[in-house]
Amino acid sequence: MEMRVDNLSVARGGVPVLERVSFTLSAGQTLILRGPNGSGKTTLLRTLAGLQPPIAGQVSADPENITYGAHADGLKATLTVEENLRFWASVHGIGSIDAAVQGFNLRGLTHRPAGNLSAGQKRRLGLARLLVTGRPIWLLDEPTVSLDTASVGLFADAVRAHVAGGGAALIATHIDLGLKADTFDVGPFRANGDRAAPNQQRDRYADFDEAFS
Numbered sequence: 001m002e003m004r005v006d007n008l009s010v011a012r013g014g015v016p017v018l019e020r021v022s023f024t025l026s027a028g029q030t031l032i033l034r035g036p037n038g039s040g041k042t043t044l045l046r047t048l049a050g051l052q053p054p055i056a057g058q059v060s061a062d063p064e065n066i067t068y069g070a071h072a073d074g075l076k077a078t079l080t081v082e083e084n085l086r087f088w089a090s091v092h093g094i095g096s097i098d099a100a101v102q103g104f105n106l107r108g109l110t111h112r113p114a115g116n117l118s119a120g121q122k123r124r125l126g127l128a129r130l131l132v133t134g135r136p137i138w139l140l141d142e143p144t145v146s147l148d149t150a151s152v153g154l155f156a157d158a159v160r161a162h163v164a165g166g167g168a169a170l171i172a173t174h175i176d177l178g179l180k181a182d183t184f185d186v187g188p189f190r191a192n193g194d195r196a197a198p199n200q201q202r203d204r205y206a207d208f209d210e211a212f213s
């Protein structure tokens with residue numbers, strides 16, 4: 001189980017954002033994606049998750065091994081916390097939601113509709129979903145937004161346990177999670193902002209990209 005990224009170039013709205021990115025994410029590894037606002041971290045994660053095609057290069061990983069945690073929590077607002085977790089668990093063929101409920105301190109909230117949760121509680125539920133996918137490669141975009149200090153600690157514990165069990169995590173974040181992790185800085189791979197994609201290429205990718213925005 002690993003994800004190999006070879007000379008990957010990615011675009012947003014048809015405009016190249018990062019060029020010739022290469023790295024390997026291995027079992028047992030936590031890799032922190034760094035770079036200033038707008039540098040292309042989300043675009044890279046979306047491409048790795050298969051939500052948009054690269055302009056060039058290769059990603060070798062089985063898509064069935066990947067789960068993507070985006071900015072939005074992807075909750076079903078009218079279902080309860082428990083129903084949300086059971087739904088995702090059933091999609092992924094996972095029998096128990098106990099570890100997810102326990103791991104993200106959701107015990108007292110299981111019967112609340114997800115739509116009535118606070119921002120931080122919603123984020124905890126969104127992250128708990130990771131634990132009912134059974135998928136080894138976690139791609140996470142700013143996972144700690146809205147979380148209080150204790151909840152950041154729960155998240156860090158979940159990542160530690162996941163990689164200790166042979167999983168891997170690639171995490172775009174601006175904060176220090178207190179994890180033993182490697183860092184990948186997208187800075188050196190930024191495309192020249194003045195160089196727009198050829199019109200044909202821009203048109204081809206823009207439509208596809210925005211369909212998933």
Ligand SMILES: Nc1ncnc2c1ncn2[C@@H]1O[C@H](COP(=O)(O)OP(=O)(O)OP(=O)(O)O)[C@@H](O)[C@H]1O
Pocket residue numbers: 012013014017035036037038039040041042043044210213
């Ligand atoms: N829908 C879109 N259409 C065109 N350009 C976009 C779109 N969404 C983002 N961009 C641009 O693409 C570039 C890369 O954005 P991206 O969201 O990947 O950066 P990021 O590193 O994740 O930023 P942040 O740290 O702020 O989350 C930015 O310049 C951004 O303005």
